[in-house]
Every structure is written in C-alpha cells, then in structure tokens.
Amino acid sequence: MALLTPVPLLGLVGLPRYLANWRRLKEKAPNDLRLADSYPCLSDWVQSTPFDPHYFYQAGWLARRLRASGVSAHTDVGSDVRMIGVLSAFIDVTFIDYRPLSATLAGLRCEAGNLTGLGLPDASLPSLSCLHVVEHVGLGRYGDPLDIAGSERALAELQRVLAPGGRLYLSVPVGRERICYNAHRVFSPRSIVDALSGLALREFSLVDDDGRFIENADPTAAAALDYGCGLFVFERRVPHAAPLPLDSEFSAQ
Structure with missing residues (x-):
C-alpha cells in the first residue's frame, strides 16, 4: 500500500x-x-493548508519547552533538520545524525553519530532531544545496520548520556505495537517508559489518529491508537530526589 x-x-x-x-x-x-x-x-x-500533524506539533512543542527551560545549549539526535535550523536561532544546538548535515548556520554545530553508540561520556548532556527517530533505528531505512533491537539500544543510549537533572525530549509513534518494515516501529507508551526505567516521566502530550494535539494527555489512552505521536519529557532524577507526580501515577498503572 x-x-x-x-x-x-x-x-x-x-x-x-x-x-x-x-x-x-x-x-x-x-x-x-x-x-x-x-x-x-x-x-x-x-481548501486549507496541508501539514503533517506529527512534525508540525512536535516542533512547536519542543521549541516552547526549550524556551521555558532557560538552557543556553541543547543537543539533538536525528530530528527534522528544518526544526533544528529554527531552534538554533535562539539556542546553541549540537545536531548529531547518522547522515551528517552539511549546513553552516550561526548557533548550529553538526556532527556525525550513531544513536546506538554516540561516543559521549556518561551523564554528560543536560538538554537532549530525539524526535521521530528512535522508531527507525535498525530497520535499514537510512543505511544503518540491521538490528531487530535497534530501538531498545537507542533508548538505552539516550538514557546513558542524560545528565542528572537533565531533560530528554522524545517523540515516537504510539498505538498498536508493531514493526512496519522498513519504515518504522509503533510503540505503546508503557514500552517507552519501561525502556527508560532510569528516568522519570515528567510530561506526556499526544497527537492522536485524527491529527489533534492534546497537551498533558493520559499516556495509557494512547495505547488504543493506530498511529499517534507520543511526546515525552523525561528527567534524570538527582540522587535522593522525590519521584515526579506523573512518573508515580504512570508507574502505578
């Protein structure tokens, strides 16, 4: 089809x-x-301007959260390059991609890297994003090595490099779990939270099957979708800090 x-x-x-x-x-x-x-x-x-709801909303979602966070530098792995160019206007961005971006722009540094092995020190990045990327890893779509566990390895690597108190902004397709070879995977939100067990879920938003953006959504409701977009904010807890409310609520379900 x-x-x-x-x-x-x-x-x-x-x-x-x-x-x-x-x-x-x-x-x-x-x-x-x-x-x-x-x-x-x-x-x-x-009759109206067409747009891809996943990519449109995730770009606006990330930009607003980075602006509110007050960080001066940010690292992104593999997200939409049009979004990255805009973000670099107000925050210094290091952009890492398996197929490195050959572009020159103030506030933007481009590097080559593999999401399953970034080569960065443990707990080194205070602000990190990876939007609509993890689902592709290991399916060969972009010339990367075939790896049936590619998404799990990618999530583990994002968790590894996130600094204490740092935030990971992540988006993936959510709904009925499956592999759509060789395009992407679709996950249940539960699977993503379980894979990032060393981090706390701070926030969850959603683009549903009808293209509607739902801010601060219920993660469990997304499992009934076919091909939605889950927008997660994870945080690495500072040692001995109390659990965040959303993380405690989701873990109990």
Missing part, C-alpha cells in the same frame, strides 16, 4: 484544471509561457 501514494492520483484529478488554466493564461500572454518551462503542481488546490 505504501507504493500506492495518493499524491499522483490527486495530480491526475487536477490535470484538466491545469490544462484549462494554461490555455487561459496563454491567450492573455502568448509570449510569456513556454511549455518547456512549465512546472505542474497538481495537488496544491485545497
């Missing part, structure tokens, strides 16, 4: 309109339009 993308089909529906508009403009400016210069955009005539 992934091969039967609806975009080309929508384009065919728009072809008569495209040809009719071409004729109208050609009549008004016969010397300005050349067929060789045409660039058909056949699927953009819609």
Whole structure:
C-alpha cells in the first residue's frame, strides 16, 4: 500500500484544471509561457493548508519547552533538520545524525553519530532531544545496520548520556505495537517508559489518529491508537530526589 501514494492520483484529478488554466493564461500572454518551462503542481488546490500533524506539533512543542527551560545549549539526535535550523536561532544546538548535515548556520554545530553508540561520556548532556527517530533505528531505512533491537539500544543510549537533572525530549509513534518494515516501529507508551526505567516521566502530550494535539494527555489512552505521536519529557532524577507526580501515577498503572 505504501507504493500506492495518493499524491499522483490527486495530480491526475487536477490535470484538466491545469490544462484549462494554461490555455487561459496563454491567450492573455502568448509570449510569456513556454511549455518547456512549465512546472505542474497538481495537488496544491485545497481548501486549507496541508501539514503533517506529527512534525508540525512536535516542533512547536519542543521549541516552547526549550524556551521555558532557560538552557543556553541543547543537543539533538536525528530530528527534522528544518526544526533544528529554527531552534538554533535562539539556542546553541549540537545536531548529531547518522547522515551528517552539511549546513553552516550561526548557533548550529553538526556532527556525525550513531544513536546506538554516540561516543559521549556518561551523564554528560543536560538538554537532549530525539524526535521521530528512535522508531527507525535498525530497520535499514537510512543505511544503518540491521538490528531487530535497534530501538531498545537507542533508548538505552539516550538514557546513558542524560545528565542528572537533565531533560530528554522524545517523540515516537504510539498505538498498536508493531514493526512496519522498513519504515518504522509503533510503540505503546508503557514500552517507552519501561525502556527508560532510569528516568522519570515528567510530561506526556499526544497527537492522536485524527491529527489533534492534546497537551498533558493520559499516556495509557494512547495505547488504543493506530498511529499517534507520543511526546515525552523525561528527567534524570538527582540522587535522593522525590519521584515526579506523573512518573508515580504512570508507574502505578
């Protein structure tokens, strides 16, 4: 079904309109339009601006939390590069990706790295994000080595490098657990919390199957979704600190 993308089909529906508009403009400016210069955009005539709810909401979600956190530097592993470029306008960002980003921008440092082995010291990063990335690890989609336990290793590595008192901002597809080879995995929120047992869940938000953003959602409700987006804020507890309220509530369920 992934091969039967609806975009080309929508384009065919728009072809008569495209040809009719071409004729109208050609009549008004016969010397300005050349067929060789045409660039058909056949699927953009819609009633509202289309967007990917997962990527749109997770970018706004992270930006607001980083701004409120007051940190001056942040590290991200593999998230959407358009978001990273914007974040670097107000916070110094180190961006690590398996396929390193070749870009130069003030406030942005780009490095190559593997999420299952970042090569960073233990407990070294006070502010860390990884949005819509962990689900891909080990499935070979981006040329990375095949590893059926790739996501578990990636989560363990994120946990390892997070500093005491530091925050990990994480997003993954949530709902019915499965592997959609070779695109991604889908997790239950419970599985993510269990994999990061050394961290405390501070906050959970959600984009549901209808593309609605639900801030401070109930993590247990996400398990009934098909392909939602879970937005987690984890924190490494300072030794002897009391559990955070949401972490205690979720652990008891």
